[in-house]
Amino acid sequence: MPSRSQPAVPLWELAQLRRLPAHQAMDQPTLTWIAEHRPEQAVRTVAVADLLADLPVLLVPKATWFTSQQAADGIHGVRHNARVCLLAALLAQHYRLESDQAAALCLSAAVHDCRRRDDRADPGHGRRAAAWLSHHHPAVTGAFGLDLSAESVxxxxxxxxxxxxxxxxxxxxxxxxxxxxxxxxxxxxxxxCLDRYRLALPRWWPDTSRLRVSVPGWLHGVAADLMLHSEQAHLDGASHHDALTHARQIISRLP
Known part of the structure; x- marks a missing residue:
């Protein structure tokens, strides 16, 4: 698959100008800029091969579950939701959630933004996604191979x-x-929060002071690596699923 065409003005420049459009897709200049400005806290310091090896198959949502193809391809689309799913699985492992709770967490992560209408402020998109899941959870859990109780859903x-x-x-x-x-x-x-390293301004990157759980420091580096490698693979022409699989494999091999 050929690499994707690039916009005339990259997202990071539009963000500086406060002119970000309603629909935003990662571009090469912006991804390069993010990589060059990666903060010290997002440099990975531990190997995670064993942690990733113990995780289940990555849950990649279907593009048809999103409000539009444009939304599925954007910065809150398929790849973002799948990365949040993997990061949620690592957090579930860190906090030793029971298997049913961990599966429910991964389900929520994999579709949490599927009803976004745009990539700027979109109040209520969580409520809309929850309502969507209430009508579609048999198909979604079936597609993911999950067997969850009604309470977990x-x-x-x-x-x-x-x-x-x-x-x-x-x-x-x-x-x-x-x-x-x-x-x-x-x-x-x-x-x-951990997948916010994809955003075009450093002030939008993860601020864990807003959370009610402690995030292990090493997860920042994993989150940044996962985002950079999956977005680069997609820009190079890989499908959503292949881009995420590629990123996971690379992270597993890094020292």
């Missing part, structure tokens, strides 16, 4: 519905829902 929906709402902004009803799915919500927010 409900917890995944709750985590999705709250992932885009800041903790201080929770309504009383959201607080009550959060208490029923606290671990999943906290870890989904953390995994989603």
């Amino acid at each position: 409900a917890a995944a929906r709750t985590a999705i519905s709250l992932h885009d709402v800041a903790y201080p902004a929770f309504s009383p009803a959201q607080h009550r829902a959060y208490r029923r799915a606290e671990p999943l919500t906290d870890l989904l927010k953390a995994a989603d």
